[in-house]
Amino acid sequence: MTTPDDAGTPDWNDTTATLRDLFAKKDAAGDVQAAEPELTTFEPGGPVAVVDADAVLEADGRDAAAQDEPAESPISVNGTPEPGADDLLTASPVTETSSPDEGAVSVAPVEPAVVEPPPPSTPPAAPVAAVTPETTGTPPAPAGVSDDLEEEVYALSAPVSGPVVGDVLDGYHLNEELGRGWFIASPVGSGPSVDVYARPEPLWATAQAHRALPRFTRSGALHVLEPVGGEPVAAPLAVPTALASLRELTQLLFALERQGLVVVDLDPDAPRVTPQGVRLRFPPRLARVGDVPQVAVREGITPPEVLAGQPADPRSGVAVLGALLYRWLTGRILPPEGASDAVLGAMTVGGVPQLLRGMLGPPEERLTPAGVLATLKTLTAPPLPAYHVAAATDVGLNPERPTNEDSYGFTWRQLGLHGAAELVLRACVSDGMGGMAAGEVASAAAVRGFLGSERSTLTEMVWDANAAVLTAMAGRDGGCTISGVELRGAALHLGHVGDTRAYLRQGGAVRQLSRDHSYVAAMVASGQMTPEEAQVSPERNKVLRSLGSLRVPQENYVQTLDEPLTLVSGDRVLLVSDGVWGEVPDAELFPLLDTLPVQELVDRLIALALASGAPDNATALVIERVR
Known part of the structure; x- marks a missing residue:
């Protein structure tokens, strides 16, 4: 060279x-x-x-x-x-x-x-x-090695398969693709657009019908959904609304679990608020319990164990609903790392952060569908109602009645326990039967027996009161009437024998709940006497049923309500002896029951009875729900 x-x-x-x-x-x-x-x-x-x-x-x-x-x-x-x-x-x-x-x-x-x-x-x-x-300024590249950095884009080698927009399939024209096998389609002839599923037989099509699932029909290879209607659930939601919607979807999880099916994916826009409750526009993607589901990842929805390729479990569906609840309450997509303590701690409704933590935790710590329903029952249970109770009694003005034979009483048991809050208010008025020996002993025994009964029904409680009267009288001639009520939370139950009375003021109207077991009441019922005649009849104090007169309980002897009544704020229950209702006509009593405060009401009723001469003992007890 x-x-x-x-x-x-x-x-x-x-x-x-x-x-x-x-x-x-x-x-x-x-x-x-x-x-x-x-x-x-x-x-x-x-x-x-x-x-x-x-x-x-x-x-x-x-x-x-x-x-x-x-x-x-x-x-x-x-x-x-x-x-x-x-x-x-x-x-x-x-x-x-x-x-x-x-x-x-x-x-x-x-x-x-x-x-x-x-x-x-x-x-x-x-x-x-x-x-x-x-x-x-750089050393040369070794022989046979290139330092050129080039990127080559390869075209997809797999051809597009399956139906596409514009196809006509089994009588429907596919107008718009919604992804994951769903299309908006219209009938070839005429008709409104509907949602159709254009992939092979889905697992959700084999599930039993449920009110939250959309209904569908088959048209060849297509599954055509019936329109659901309603409005999409728009986040953020108020906590009570979100929890009510969550309850309905969790009931769906529970029903699917009994069929061996698990929810592994759900479109966040699928829930719709309808007059029938929450329904899904699109069914969820399902897997069988124990199978490894193959699903397309949906940000903020897909459970972590599904992402990891682990077998499906009913708790996977709980994670899906937990992510949906997070979105409803915060208006944000659940981040990959899960709900932070800062976000959960910022919620202002007690129990909600704990519920989200239980739904979004690791699979082994996560709540089951049944566990979510139990938690929701506690969270959504209404607060215990609050009541005011007032009572008064007077011996009256009859010189021949030196002893007040009326008795009344009430007991109030309230427990504040997690998941087991309880309120039971029991009250009664009893009237010792005039003319019989020791009527006051009978009425007092009946009140104690009724209030102290450990039975679960009002009929059984009244028979316990009857047994107490028999024991107290020890063979002496005597008896009493009774009108008793029990409030279990907001539910009102009644047990009644004789001619004491129970009234209910509700929704601006007053009605008598009890029926008089008396001679004049039977005469009026048979048409032989008018109500006005019964009011002044000398036979009006004769009763046909009483406690202490029977030793063996008889069927239908005790009057009860066909169904418990639910009291709301402002409702009142009034219990009175015949010494009050016999002297204060309904036309005068009803307006007072609708207007006066409870203590003023009972004092006013006693005063009116005395003003009318009060030939009998007079007793009144009123219960008002104030919250």
Whole structure:
């Protein structure tokens, strides 16, 4: 090789001859390797640069396609063809002898490749100088290695399968794709657009009908949903509204669990608020318990164990609803790391952060559908009602009645326990029967027996009062009437025997709950006496049923309500003896029951009875729900 000329450009013929030189080396085991061809250039006073031979071949105008063509006479080492020898150039047959300890290497003659010089307009040295360290400032790339960074975009090799927008399938024209197999479609003839599912038989189509699931019909391969209507659930929601919607969807989870099915995906926009409750526009994606579901990931919805490829469990559906509840309450998508303590702690309704933590925790710690329903029952239970109770009694003005034979009483038991709050208010008025010995003993025993009964029904409580009267009287002639009520939370129950009365003021109207078990009441019921005649009849104090007159309970002897009545704030229950209702007509009593405060009411009723002469003992007890 010659040195560069005065212009610093190497002689082209020498460069070509250098490319044709072949070198071979022998490794320590005696094997022969063909050396990579190298091109060396020298700059005056500078270092030696090594240039890739392929770069020179491209620079001198050689056709790139020709590089891939096999050489006419392949190079052989020791008579064996060497792969890739078509890329090597030789000027003439060469034999090179190495040092004595390395042995001799023989290279077979090869026909020289013809390399045309570059066009005169292209400086031949430019490609060589472009890779020298002095020009680029970086070391050259090793032979056969490219430092070019290129990105090639490959077209999808899998063809699009399945129906697409514009197709007509089983009598429906697919108008809009909603993803995951769903389309908005319209009948080919005429009719409103509907949602259709255009994939093979889905698992949700095998589930039993449920009020939260959309109804569907089959049209060939399509599943055509009936329109649900209603409005989408718009977040954020008030906590009571969100929990009420969650309860209905959790009941769906519970029903699916009994069928061995699990919810693994749900469109957040599927729930609709309808007059019939929450219903889904699109059914959820289901899996069988124990199967590994294959689902498309939905941000903020897909349970972590489903993402991890673990078997489906009923708790997976709880995680889906937990993510939905998080969105309803916060208006945000559940982040991948889950609900933070900061976000949960910012909620202002007690029990809600704990519910979300229980629904979004690890699968082994997560609530089951039944556990969610139990928690919701506690969270959504109405607060215990509050009542005011007032009572008064008076012996009356009859000189022949020195003893007040009326008795009343009430007990109030209230428990504040987690998941087991309880309020029971029991009250009664009893009237000892006039003319009989020790009527006050009978009425007092009846009140104690009724209030102290551990029975669960009002009928049984009244018979316990009857037993107490028999015991107290010890064979003496005596008895009493009773009107008793029990409030269990807001539910009103009644037990009644005789002619004491129970009234209810509700919704601005007053009505009598009890029926008089008396002679005049039977006469009025049979049409032999008018109510006005009964009011002044001398027989009006004769009763047909009383406590203490029977030792064996009789069926239908005790009057009860067909169904408990629910009291709301402002409702009142009034219990009175005949010494009050007999002297204060309904036309005067009802307005008072509707207007006066409870303590003022009972005092006013006693005063009116006294003003009317009070021939009998007078007792009144009123209960008002104030919250």
